[in-house]
Amino acid sequence: MKGLVPLFIGLFGTFAFSWVGLTVIPNWQIGALNPQTDEEGTDAYPTPKSGMADRGRRIYAANGCIYCHSQQIRPDYDSADIDRVRDAGPSPGPKWAERRSAPRDYIFDRPVVLGKERMGPDLANIGKAAPTEEEKPAPPPPANAPANSPAPAQSPPANASAPKPGTSGSPAAPATSPTPPAAALNPSPAASASPNPTGLPPAYSEAWHHRHLYAPRSMSPDNRDSTMPAYKFLYEKHPISGERSADALQLEGRDAPPPGWEVVPTYEAKCLVAYLMSLDQSHPLKEVKTAPGGAAPPAGSPPAAPGGSPTPAPPKK
Amino acid sequence: MPQSSFLFAYALIISWAVLMFRFRRGDQIYITQWYLLAAFLWFPWLYAAAQAMLFVVPVQGVMQAAVSWWYANNLLFLWFGAIALGTAYYMIPKVIGRPVYSYHLATIGFWTYALFSSWTGMQRLVDGPFPAWMITASIAATILTIIPVATVGLNHHMTMQGYFPVMRYSPTLRFTVFGAMSYTVFSVLGILISLRSTARYLHFTEASIAYSHMGLYAFFTMIMFGSMYYIVPRLVGREWRYASLIKLHFWASAYGVGLMSLMLLVGGLTQGADQNDTSMTFIESVASVLPYVRGRTVAALLLTVSHFIFAFHFGLMLFGLGRTSTVPTFLNPVEAEGSEEHL
Numbered sequence: 001m002k003g004l005v006p007l008f009i010g011l012f013g014t015f016a017f018s019w020v021g022l023t024v025i026p027n028w029q030i031g032a033l034n035p036q037t038d039e040e041g042t043d044a045y046p047t048p049k050s051g052m053a054d055r056g057r058r059i060y061a062a063n064g065c066i067y068c069h070s071q072q073i074r075p076d077y078d079s080a081d082i083d084r085v086r087d088a089g090p091s092p093g094p095k096w097a098e099r100r101s102a103p104r105d106y107i108f109d110r111p112v113v114l115g116k117e118r119m120g121p122d123l124a125n126i127g128k129a130a131p132t133e134e135e136k137p138a139p140p141p142p143a144n145a146p147a148n149s150p151a152p153a154q155s156p157p158a159n160a161s162a163p164k165p166g167t168s169g170s171p172a173a174p175a176t177s178p179t180p181p182a183a184a185l186n187p188s189p190a191a192s193a194s195p196n197p198t199g200l201p202p203a204y205s206e207a208w209h210h211r212h213l214y215a216p217r218s219m220s221p222d223n224r225d226s227t228m229p230a231y232k233f234l235y236e237k238h239p240i241s242g243e244r245s246a247d248a249l250q251l252e253g254r255d256a257p258p259p260g261w262e263v264v265p266t267y268e269a270k271c272l273v274a275y276l277m278s279l280d281q282s283h284p285l286k287e288v289k290t291a292p293g294g295a296a297p298p299a300g301s302p303p304a305a306p307g308g309s310p311t312p313a314p315p316k317k
Numbered sequence: 318m319p320q321s322s323f324l325f326a327y328a329l330i331i332s333w334a335v336l337m338f339r340f341r342r343g344d345q346i347y348i349t350q351w352y353l354l355a356a357f358l359w360f361p362w363l364y365a366a367a368q369a370m371l372f373v374v375p376v377q378g379v380m381q382a383a384v385s386w387w388y389a390n391n392l393l394f395l396w397f398g399a400i401a402l403g404t405a406y407y408m409i410p411k412v413i414g415r416p417v418y419s420y421h422l423a424t425i426g427f428w429t430y431a432l433f434s435s436w437t438g439m440q441r442l443v444d445g446p447f448p449a450w451m452i453t454a455s456i457a458a459t460i461l462t463i464i465p466v467a468t469v470g471l472n473h474h475m476t477m478q479g480y481f482p483v484m485r486y487s488p489t490l491r492f493t494v495f496g497a498m499s500y501t502v503f504s505v506l507g508i509l510i511s512l513r514s515t516a517r518y519l520h521f522t523e524a525s526i527a528y529s530h531m532g533l534y535a536f537f538t539m540i541m542f543g544s545m546y547y548i549v550p551r552l553v554g555r556e557w558r559y560a561s562l563i564k565l566h567f568w569a570s571a572y573g574v575g576l577m578s579l580m581l582l583v584g585g586l587t588q589g590a591d592q593n594d595t596s597m598t599f600i601e602s603v604a605s606v607l608p609y610v611r612g613r614t615v616a617a618l619l620l621t622v623s624h625f626i627f628a629f630h631f632g633l634m635l636f637g638l639g640r641t642s643t644v645p646t647f648l649n650p651v652e653a654e655g656s657e658e659h660l
Contacts, residue, residue, distance in 0.1 A: 015435060117522070
C-alpha cells in the first residue's frame with residue numbers, strides 16, 4: 001500500500017461508518033422516547049424513580065450487582081425468561097416477567113444497568129414480586145419449607161401477575177401496588193411487619209431483601225450454593241438502647257447479633273432496597289406483546305417473527 | 318486529573334510514533350504501520366465518542382448500554398486487536414528472517430478487519446431491549462469477520478511454513494505464534510457464540526467471559542509478551558537470564574488461559590442449558606456451574622504464577638542483571654548449526 005492519503009481516508013471512513021451505524025442512527029431511532037400514556041393522557045409509564053430509589057441505583061452500580069444480575073427480559077421465542085418463576089416464596093413463585101423488556105422501560109435510567117451475566121436471577125421485575133401491602137401482616141411461611149407455606153396468604157401475587165387479556169387499563173392496579181414512593185418515604189413499618197422472629201419475612205418484601213443482602217446463604221437450605229457476597233458493610237451492628245429498632249433485621253443462627261445487640265440497615269441499604277422494590281416492568285407497553293396468549297398488541301406492533309423481534313415502534317414525534 | 322494524565326501519556330506515545338513514521342526510510346508503509354496508525358487514529362475517536370455520549374451529553378436509557386458495548390468491543394478489536402495483529406506482522410517475519418508471504422492477502426485482511434470488526438458488539442446484547450436490526454447487523458458483521466481471520470491466518474501460516482521448528486528456540490516466536498493462532502480460535506468462537514441459535518443458550522452465561530479472555534489474554538497479551546521478549550534485551554543491552562523461566566512462563570500462561578477458556582465455555586453451556594430449562598430452579602443452574610468456576614480459579618492461579626515469574630525475570634533485566642552476551646537466550650540449545658541465522 002502506498003500513500004498516506006488513501007490509508008487515512010479508509011481508516012476514517014470505516015470508523016465513521018461504524019460510529020454512525022451503531023450509535024448515531026440507533027440513537028435517532030430510540031434515543032428520545034417519551035413515557036407512554038393512555039388516551040386521556042394519564043397512567044403514564046414509566047415514571048422517574050423516587051429520590052431514594054434513584055440513589056439506590058448508584059449503590060447497585062457501585063457494588064457491582066450488575067456483574068451477576070441482569071435487568072432485561074428476552075422474548076419468549078428465544079429464551080425461557082418469561083416462563084421462569086422465582087425460587088423463593090410460595091410455590092409457584094412469582095414469574096420473572098409477563099413480557100419482554102423494551103427500550104421505553106429504561107428511559108429514566110441513568111446509568112442503565114442491563115447486565116451481562118446471570119450468576120443471580122434477573123431483577124427486571126423484582127419489585128413486582130413483593131407481597132402486596134394488605135398481606136404483609138400475614139404470618140410468614142415456615143423458614144425451611146417454602147413449598148409447604150400457607151398458600152392462601154401468599155397467592156395474590158400469583159394472581160396479580162396474570163393480568164386479564166384485553167383489559168389494558170386494569171393492570172395498572174398490580175403495577176402500582178408495591179408503591180415504591182410510599183415505601184421510600186417510610187420504610188420502617190414494612191420492615192417490621194414480620195411478627196414471627198424465627199421465620200423468614202415474606203419473600204421479596206423489604207425485610208426479606210435486607211436479610212438477603214446481609215446473609216444471602218441464610219435464606220433457605222437451597223440457597224447455600226448462592227455465590228452472592230454478603231453486603232454486611234451496608235448494615236450497622238450496635239447495642240440496643242431502650243427499645244429494639246423497628247427496622248432491625250430478623251436474623252438467626254450464625255448471623256444473629258449477640259443478645260442485646262441489633263443489626264440495622266444504613267441509609268444506603270435502605271436506598272438499595274427501595275431501588276429493588278421499584279423495579280417493575282409489568283406495565284403493558286403498546287409496542288410489546290404482554291404475556292403469552294394475553295392481550296394482542298395494538299396495531300403497529302408486529303408479532304414475534306423468527307429472526308426478528310417485536311421491534312419497538314419508531315418514536316412518534 | 319487521571320484523564321488528563323492519561324491523555325498526556327497517550328500524546329507522548331503517539332508523538333514518538335508519528336515522528337518515527339515521518340522520518341522513516343523509503344516510501345513503503347509496512348503492514349504493521351497500517352495497523353498501528355489505524356489504532357492510533359481510532360482510539361482517541363472511540364474514547365472521545367464514548368465519553369461524549371455517556372458523560373458529556375448522556376444518551377437516553379438503553380442507548381447507554383449500546384454505546385458501552387460499542388466502545389468495549391471496538392476497544393478490543395480496533396485498539397488491542399489492531400496493535401496485536403500489527404505486532405504479529407512485525408515479529409513473525411523479523412524473527413524467522415523471511416518476508417511476509419503476501420501483501421495482497423494482508424491488504425484484504427486489513428481492510429475487511431477495519432470494516433467488519435468495527436460493526437460487531439451489539440451481538441452481546443442479543444434479544445435485549447433494542448431494535449432487532451442493530452443486533453442482526455452485528456451478528457452479520459461477526460460472521461463476516463471470518464474473511465480477515467482467514468486471510469490473516471493464512472498469511473501468517475504461509476510465512477511460517479517450514480519455519481515452525483524455530484518455535485523451539487525463540488521465546489518471541491513461541492508467544493507470538495500462540496497469540497496469532499489464538500486470534501483464529503477467538504474469532505471462530507466469537508462467530509459461534511453470536512449466532513442466535515447458540516446465543517439462546519450462551520447469552521448471560523460464563524461463555525461470553527471465555528470469549529473476552531481469549532481475545533484479551535490468549536490473543537493480545539500473549540503477543541505482547543512475545544514482543545517484550547524481543548524488545549527488552551535491545552533496550553537494556555542484556556539478554557534474558559534464564560531460559561527455564563521463559564519456558565515456565567510460557568507453559569503456565571498457555572495452559573492457564575486454555576484451561577480458563579475451556580472451563581468458562583463448558584460451564585457456560587451447562588449454565589445456559591439449565592437456565593433455559595424451567596423445570597430447574599435458578600439456584601440449580603448456579604450450583605451446576607460452580608465446579609467450572611472453581612476450575613477457572615485453578616487456571617487463574619496458573620496465570621498468577623506465570624505473571625510472577627515474568628515480573629521477576631523482567632525485574633532482573635531492569636536492574637541490569639541479565640546475561641551479557643551476543644547470543645540471544647534460546648529456549649533450547651540450538652542443535653542444527655544452520656538454523657542459527659534465522660533466530
